[in-house]
Amino acid sequence: xxxxxxxxxxxQDGSFAxxxxxxxxxxxxxLGSGPTASYVALDPSAIKYAGDAPGEIEGVQQINVQLPxxxxxxxxxxxxxxxxxxxxxxxxx
Numbered sequence: 386x387x388x389x390x391x392x393x394x395x396x397q398d399g400s401f402a403x404x405x406x407x408x409x410x411x412x413x414x415x416l417g418s419g420p421t422a423s424y425v426a427l428d429p430s431a432i433k434y435a436g437d438a439p440g441e442i443e444g445v446q447q448i449n450v451q452l453p454x455x456x457x458x459x460x461x462x463x464x465x466x467x468x469x470x471x472x473x474x475x476x477x478x
Contacts, residue, residue: 389435389446389465402437402445410466414450416458417472424462424472427453 392406412435415424427450434449452458463470 386446386448386463386470387444388468388470390468392437396437396443398443400443402441402443403439405437407436408446408465410468412448413464414448415462415464416452417460417462418456418458424460 389408389412390410391408393409394406396402396406412432413429414427414432416427417424431451431453432448433451434447436446437443438445438447448463459476460472460474462472
């Protein structure tokens with residue numbers, strides 16, 4: 386993804402990312418289970434990593450999360466500080 390705001394370390398433009406730089410804004414993940422269902426906030430401790438996507442050009446970030454067991458979700462959106470992403474559909478395996 387992109388758009389998580391400023392990072393803890395200022396990268397050089399055009400460089401390849403390495404793990405280490407993380408967003409300075411608070412990140413929250415919201416999960417949904419259907420087109421009419423409400424989204425629920427994922428517990429912040431479920432966010433295992435948020436920051437540079439190693440090996441990608443700076444500006445691309447990744448978020449690794451552990452989804453709760455036993456509950457089916459198929460969409461999510463992310464907030465980073467005041468910014469809100471579009472909802473994205475995904476498929477669990």
